[in-house]
Amino acid sequence: MMGGRRRILALLAVGGLLVVLPPFLSAYPLTLLTQGLIFAVFAMSLDLLLGYTGLASLGHAAYFGVAAYVVALMTTLHQAGFWTCLVLALLAAIVLSATFGLVAIRAVGVYFLMITLALAMVVWGLAFRWVSLTQGDTGISGVPRPTLGPWSFAHQTAFYYLTLVTFLVAFGLLLLIVRSPFGMSLRGIRESEGRMRCLGYNVWLHKYLAFILAATFAGLAGFLWAYYNGFVSPVEVQLITSVETLLMVALGGPGTLVGPALGAGIIVFLKNFVSVYTKRWLLILGGVYIGVILFAPQGLIGALRERQSQDRKSSRYPAGIKGDTA
Numbered sequence: 001m002m003g004g005r006r007r008i009l010a011l012l013a014v015g016g017l018l019v020v021l022p023p024f025l026s027a028y029p030l031t032l033l034t035q036g037l038i039f040a041v042f043a044m045s046l047d048l049l050l051g052y053t054g055l056a057s058l059g060h061a062a063y064f065g066v067a068a069y070v071v072a073l074m075t076t077l078h079q080a081g082f083w084t085c086l087v088l089a090l091l092a093a094i095v096l097s098a099t100f101g102l103v104a105i106r107a108v109g110v111y112f113l114m115i116t117l118a119l120a121m122v123v124w125g126l127a128f129r130w131v132s133l134t135q136g137d138t139g140i141s142g143v144p145r146p147t148l149g150p151w152s153f154a155h156q157t158a159f160y161y162l163t164l165v166t167f168l169v170a171f172g173l174l175l176l177i178v179r180s181p182f183g184m185s186l187r188g189i190r191e192s193e194g195r196m197r198c199l200g201y202n203v204w205l206h207k208y209l210a211f212i213l214a215a216t217f218a219g220l221a222g223f224l225w226a227y228y229n230g231f232v233s234p235v236e237v238q239l240i241t242s243v244e245t246l247l248m249v250a251l252g253g254p255g256t257l258v259g260p261a262l263g264a265g266i267i268v269f270l271k272n273f274v275s276v277y278t279k280r281w282l283l284i285l286g287g288v289y290i291g292v293i294l295f296a297p298q299g300l301i302g303a304l305r306e307r308q309s310q311d312r313k314s315s316r317y318p319a320g321i322k323g324d325t326a
Helices: 002-020 027-050 061-078 082-104 110-129 156-179 181-191 193-198 203-229 239-252 258-274 281-295 299-316 321-325
Strands: none
Touching: 002 156, 027 156, 027 203, 027 239, 027 258, 061 082, 061 110, 061 203, 061 239, 082 110, 082 203, 110 239, 156 181, 156 203, 181 193, 181 203, 193 203, 239 258, 239 281, 239 299, 258 281, 258 299
């Protein structure tokens, strides 16, 4: 109970800092915070598949990128508003994932990994080759910041708070999902599909719905990214974007929501900070990933929980007591 209270207090403290600090920050730290929140939504969406359902996807960037392209096209060609772009972006991610899921969910293990990669490469190929629509590798530029009624989010601070509110809504919805009976059944599928089938659960349908829900939240992150970046290109749907998101989840800790958000913040910081000094920053990110796998296979949050568990055991059984009583 004390550990739970400490976690709640820590989350409230971090949330308070995210609300209070931005007006006092310069443009660059505020930019990093905004990027971190967007990719936190993206990483949490993947964690619904990887951490809670046990499905490792290498094609999650497809839904992120498709939603971003929808926003770019609708704003630059049709001057669509905020809510229209939001609905269409999420709908595009849902339709694409519902179609891809019919193929991908039939596979397991490494085959699921490869199928999601192949399907994502199809999306990347369309984004790269369909020049008349996507402008190819030139990309679509000039995406304006949104307005919502009387509020304009053109200023960096205003857009940060829009991103923060969206992140909190996404976090709350994902928390409801993973703590619901549906979320508990996903954990059961992750641990043992065969046992869940024997208990009468429709394992395929649960995995299919989790696949679509994860893509929907990835689409929400892509929606924010298009407005934030003002530019959309095939980079948003390429393999490295999916790999970076996997690294965020692995670094923070799969099977938690706070872990991927923490991992997203760390990776965004490293990516922007290290790339200033070297063009080989991907090697450094690869080294970070190897270090996490070797020394913290459950991520930073998992390592912290294991340390707390060991501390509780040591406080419950001080040195020498357990051996003497035995």
